[in-house]
Amino acid sequence: MHLASAVDPQLADLSNKLIYSAMAVYLIAMFCYMFEWTFGSKGAVAVRSIEQAGLAETVAAAETRAAKKVTVTVASAGGGTTTLTRTALAGEGATVVTSGRGADEEDGPGAAGSSEKADLSGRIAVSLTVLGAMLHAGGVLTRGLSVSRWPWGNMYEFSCAFALSMTVAYIGLLAAKKKARWLGLPVTLAVLLTLGVAVSVLYTESEQLVPALHSYWLAIHVSTAIVCGGAMYAAFIGTLLYLGKDTFDRRIAAGLTTGPLGTSASIWRRLPAASTLDKFSYRINAMVFPLWTFTIIAGAIWAEAAWGKYWEWDPKETWSFITWVAYACYLHARATAGWKGRKAAYLAVLAFACYLFNYYGVNIFVTGKHSYAGI
Numbered sequence: 001m002h003l004a005s006a007v008d009p010q011l012a013d014l015s016n017k018l019i020y021s022a023m024a025v026y027l028i029a030m031f032c033y034m035f036e037w038t039f040g041s042k043g044a045v046a047v048r049s050i051e052q053a054g055l056a057e058t059v060a061a062a063e064t065r066a067a068k069k070v071t072v073t074v075a076s077a078g079g080g081t082t083t084l085t086r087t088a089l090a091g092e093g094a095t096v097v098t099s100g101r102g103a104d105e106e107d108g109p110g111a112a113g114s115s116e117k118a119d120l121s122g123r124i125a126v127s128l129t130v131l132g133a134m135l136h137a138g139g140v141l142t143r144g145l146s147v148s149r150w151p152w153g154n155m156y157e158f159s160c161a162f163a164l165s166m167t168v169a170y171i172g173l174l175a176a177k178k179k180a181r182w183l184g185l186p187v188t189l190a191v192l193l194t195l196g197v198a199v200s201v202l203y204t205e206s207e208q209l210v211p212a213l214h215s216y217w218l219a220i221h222v223s224t225a226i227v228c229g230g231a232m233y234a235a236f237i238g239t240l241l242y243l244g245k246d247t248f249d250r251r252i253a254a255g256l257t258t259g260p261l262g263t264s265a266s267i268w269r270r271l272p273a274a275s276t277l278d279k280f281s282y283r284i285n286a287m288v289f290p291l292w293t294f295t296i297i298a299g300a301i302w303a304e305a306a307w308g309k310y311w312e313w314d315p316k317e318t319w320s321f322i323t324w325v326a327y328a329c330y331l332h333a334r335a336t337a338g339w340k341g342r343k344a345a346y347l348a349v350l351a352f353a354c355y356l357f358n359y360y361g362v363n364i365f366v367t368g369k370h371s372y373a374g375i
Helices: 009-039 116-147 155-175 181-200 217-253 266-270 274-307 315-337 342-365 369-373
Strands: 045-052 055-062 069-075 081-088 095-101
Touching: 009 116, 009 181, 116 155, 116 181, 155 181, 155 217, 155 342, 181 217, 217 266, 217 274, 217 342, 274 315, 274 342, 315 342
Parallel strands: none
Antiparallel strands: 045 055, 055 069, 069 081, 081 095
């Protein structure tokens, strides 16, 4: 984009209207996802005990009135899961039980086990999410066009682009034929919260940037940071849901069927298997880590061009490095120490907390060389 001193107020106003329109569409999509999560279960649930791998475990067996095939996921040693499939042989009254370790549950938001109305609600929600993303992208684009520069020069613009990257990451998973519709509800909720904070607390009028930010590195460095943030958030959601799902499985295995994570909490039954959520988070973090490394290197190169030094331990630089170290520890533990499950999940949560503090905490509460960008 060519830099210019003028600001186009009409495009700036259009950008604001598109952002608000996107928020309205995301809100409707979120309610549709909520409907699917609430009414998407297969049917009644009963509790029974089985013997597996020499250990007595209590499992929840999903029963359907007219089904000939029932699939149940149970907790196993080490925090993993096992899928049991019971198939009734027509006309013989016999039952065959097979098992597949680590498979996803068939039941869940976006799975074949959802009721017809819930599945329709989920598909409507996805369509609305795509529409919201298009309006959202239009808002980000017109914001940049209003000042003829890349539209992420302050926290308001970065937040809008960051929220868009969350949505695009989610839509990308669906486009890749991944069974990730269960992510729709937390993604739309986070996007609405991010945009809500952006328009109410962080909003800045469309304006030109200080000379130090007039660089092609703004497009390279900040763009990669935005992409990393969206991917890290998707992994973070997977980690939180894994911790909840694993806790639920452990309680059921121990025969604890009451409380907020007891058998009445059917929401946990409609998520993918705990091991699947764990792998989902790990693969995304492993994929995005090299890009986050490049983001820090690109920032150092830009710092040398703008300030004459590659690294001065500015608060933003320091916390970017701390975030890098936290994710490196997580990946190293998974790769060498064999940490899987809850220990690794806690490290992943800590790493994402470092990223959030680097974004909100450092920018708002700490003064440094990056402060000239404003909020």
